[in-house]
Amino acid sequence: MFVPSHITGFFKIYKDSNKNILQIGSIGAGITLNKGVDTTITKGDNEIYFNNKKINLRPTIEVINQCNIDNYKISHKSDFPLSSGLGVSGACALGVANLLNKDNNKNNNSLEMAHISEVKCGTGLGDVIAQRTKGFVVRELPGVPNFKTQKVQKISIKNIDNYNVVVEILGKKETSQIINNPQWIEKINKIGDELLLKLLKNPTLHNFMDLSYYFAKNTGLATDKIINICNDLNFTVGASQAMLGNTVFCICENKDLNDVLSILNNPIICKIYQ
Numbered sequence: 334m335f336v337p338s339h340i341t342g343f344f345k346i347y348k349d350s351n352k353n354i355l356q357i358g359s360i361g362a363g364i365t366l367n368k369g370v371d372t373t374i375t376k377g378d379n380e381i382y383f384n385n386k387k388i389n390l391r392p393t394i395e396v397i398n399q400c401n402i403d404n405y406k407i408s409h410k411s412d413f414p415l416s417s418g419l420g421v422s423g424a425c426a427l428g429v430a431n432l433l434n435k436d437n438n439k440n441n442n443s444l445e446m447a448h449i450s451e452v453k454c455g456t457g458l459g460d461v462i463a464q465r466t467k468g469f470v471v472r473e474l475p476g477v478p479n480f481k482t483q484k485v486q487k488i489s490i491k492n493i494d495n496y497n498v499v500v501e502i503l504g505k506k507e508t509s510q511i512i513n514n515p516q517w518i519e520k521i522n523k524i525g526d527e528l529l530l531k532l533l534k535n536p537t538l539h540n541f542m543d544l545s546y547y548f549a550k551n552t553g554l555a556t557d558k559i560i561n562i563c564n565d566l567n568f569t570v571g572a573s574q575a576m577l578g579n580t581v582f583c584i585c586e587n588k589d590l591n592d593v594l595s596i597l598n599n600p601i602i603c604k605i606y607q
């Protein structure tokens with residue numbers, strides 16, 4: 334079961350504790366990539382493997398707990414590491430939830446299960462909704478119900494084959510340390526507030542990258558190192574920090590790909606997956 338990775342460019346957090354957990358989440362915009370996580374479930378001793386290493390991956394465990402299964406071996410094969418702003422924990426949670434719900438025709442539940450797991454673990458607020466939608470995704474209301482009420486849009490991209498998403502992972506950053514911190518929430522929400530409307534007025538990849546860079550820089554989430562790399566990539570469609578990680582992502586046209594690769598140390602070339 335393949336689930337694409339997801340990069341959030343900018344977002345705003347909605348965490349009202351009086352609300353149902355399905356309504357907690359974020360609004361924002363991002364893209365899914367053709368690299369991600371492939372998950373399988375076989376019989377075993379209740380173990381979870383991530384790229385052949387046994388780990389206790391909380392978002393996956395949360396999904397299992399909701400399903401009451403036993404004697405499983407879950408294997409996540411991922412193109413990217415965890416904690417890098419690429420929505421890998423969400424891809425793992427949604428992959429398991431999709432597999433566990435496939436047989437009993439409850440597939441609509443799998444998104445809810447994965448979202449609940451991500452919110453409980455503090456590992457994501459909107460990734461799995463975008464990962465289910467796929468493509469260039471705008472989330473106009475927080476949480477899962479809005480997926481059903483069409484408040485999640487897939488923006489069409491003209492000439493999509495001409496675009497590459499180049500990813501450079503510089504280090505790790507735990508999402509929960511940011512989205513559970515009141516000072517960061519305030520900064521993120523102050524800057525993130527008007528960006529979605531600006532994107533919807535002009536829904537292009539170029540504008541998405543401009544707004545993502547503005548968000549990364551003005552929230553203070555991006556390090557100087559990331560800002561410098563983004564500035565070096567200013568001849569492209571745009572470059573910014575993948576939220577919420579210590580990772581640069583750049584969208585470039587085919588004609589600029591070699592120049593982008595020459596600037597980065599460990600570039601990973603992806604395509605937008607829809």
Ligand SMILES: Nc1ncnc2c1ncn2[C@@H]1O[C@H](COP(=O)(O)OP(=O)(O)OP(=O)(O)O)[C@@H](O)[C@H]1O
Nearest residue numbers: 388389415416417418419420421422456507508577
């Ligand atoms: N070796 C490990 N063993 C167990 N859990 C791990 C290990 N490495 C990372 N994790 C867990 O993986 C999860 C990563 O979630 P996190 O949200 O930070 O990253 P992500 O989903 O990959 O990216 P994003 O920033 O896009 O959400 C966290 O719960 C973290 O504790």
Ligand SMILES: CC(C)(CO)[C@@H](O)C(=O)[O-]
Nearest residue numbers: 341359457458459460577
């Ligand atoms: C919080 C987040 C940026 C982590 O990847 C993402 O889940 C989102 O856009 O809500």
